[in-house]
Amino acid sequence: MAALKVKDLCKTYEVNKRQINVLKNVSFNIDDGEMVAIMGPSGSGKSTLLYSVSGMDRATAGSVKFDNEEIADMSEKNLADYRLVKMGFIFQQMNMLKNLTVYDNIILPGYEAGGKKNRKIVDERAKELMRKMEISEIADNDITEISGGQLQRACICRSLINNPGILFADEPTGALNRNSSEEVMRMMIKLNSEGMTIMMVTHDMKSAAKCSRILYIVDGNIKGELELGKVESPKGDITEAEMKKREKTVNNWLVEMGW
Numbered sequence: 090m091a092a093l094k095v096k097d098l099c100k101t102y103e104v105n106k107r108q109i110n111v112l113k114n115v116s117f118n119i120d121d122g123e124m125v126a127i128m129g130p131s132g133s134g135k136s137t138l139l140y141s142v143s144g145m146d147r148a149t150a151g152s153v154k155f156d157n158e159e160i161a162d163m164s165e166k167n168l169a170d171y172r173l174v175k176m177g178f179i180f181q182q183m184n185m186l187k188n189l190t191v192y193d194n195i196i197l198p199g200y201e202a203g204g205k206k207n208r209k210i211v212d213e214r215a216k217e218l219m220r221k222m223e224i225s226e227i228a229d230n231d232i233t234e235i236s237g238g239q240l241q242r243a244c245i246c247r248s249l250i251n252n253p254g255i256l257f258a259d260e261p262t263g264a265l266n267r268n269s270s271e272e273v274m275r276m277m278i279k280l281n282s283e284g285m286t287i288m289m290v291t292h293d294m295k296s297a298a299k300c301s302r303i304l305y306i307v308d309g310n311i312k313g314e315l316e317l318g319k320v321e322s323p324k325g326d327i328t329e330a331e332m333k334k335r336e337k338t339v340n341n342w343l344v345e346m347g348w
C-alpha cells in the first residue's frame with residue numbers, strides 16, 4: 090500500500106520578481122516499508138522535493154497524501170502537530186541542543202508531543218531506540234563528547250521517539266566519514282527491515298545502493314527510477330558480494346542517467 094502519494098507537485102520560488110519553477114509536476118508513490126533514495130545533480134530540486142513532501146515547506150501546487158491524509162490542505166498548526174508525531178526527520182547538519190545530554194535531546198520531542206502523562210512511555214521508547222541504534226552507553230554524554238556517527242544515530246533516535254510512520258532524511262551521511270556513513274546506513278537498513286518507510290536525499294552512491302529504489306531528478310522532474318529490491322537484514326549488515334552487485338547496478342544506471 091502506498092504510504093505516500095505525491096501528485097503533480099510544483100514548487101515555484103520568486104527571486105527578484107522572477108519566478109523559478111523548481112519542481113515541475115512531480116508525481117510518485119512510496120509504498121509502506123520502502124526505502125527510497127532521491128538522487129540527481131546539484132540544484133535539481135532534491136531537497137525542495139523532500140521539504141515540500143514532508144510539509145516542512147509549502148508546495149505551490151499539487152497533492153501530497155500521507156496515509157491518505159492530504160497534507161497540502163492542513164493549517165500551519167495542524168501540519169506542525171501532524172509532523173511532530175507522524176513524521177521523523179534527520180538532516181546532514183545535526184541540530185541537537187548543545188546544553189543537553191544525548192538522552193535529553195532524544196526525549197525532548199517525545200515530551201513535547203505526549204505531555205507529562207506519557208513521560209514513562211517516552212523514556213522506555215528512548216532506551217529501546219538507543220539500544221537498537223547501539224548508543225546506550227553514551228546516553229549521559231554531552232552531545233559535544235560523541236563522534237559524528239554516534240551523533241547522527243542519536244538524531245535517528247530522536248526522530249523516531251514519537252513512533253512516526255515515515256522517516257525523511259536529507260543527506261544523512263553527507264557530513265560523515267566513510268566508517269560513520271556505513272554505521273548510519275546499517276542503522277537505516279535495520280529500521281527499514283523492521284518496516285520503517287524511509288525517503289532519503291543522497292549524493293552518495295554507496296548509500297543509495299542500500300535503498301530499495303532510487304528516483305533520479307533532473308531540473309525538477311523525475312527522469313528515471315531504479316528498482317533494487319529491499320535489503321532484508323535485521324542487524325543492518327549486508328554481504329560484500331551483495332553490496333558489490335548493487336553498487337555495480339547503481340553505477341551503470343547513474344551513468345545512463347548522466348550522473
Ligand SMILES: Nc1ncnc2c1ncn2[C@@H]1O[C@H](COP(=O)(O)OP(=O)(O)OP(=O)(O)O)[C@@H](O)[C@H]1O
Pocket residue numbers: 102103104109111129130131132133134135136137138
Ligand atoms: N528558498 C529558496 N528561494 C529561492 N530559490 C531557492 C530556494 N531554495 C532552493 N532554491 C533554488 O531551487 C533550486 C533547487 O534547490 P535544491 O536545494 O532543492 O536542490 P538540490 O538538488 O537539493 O541541490 P544540492 O544537491 O546542491 O543540495 C536551486 O536552483 C536553488 O537555488
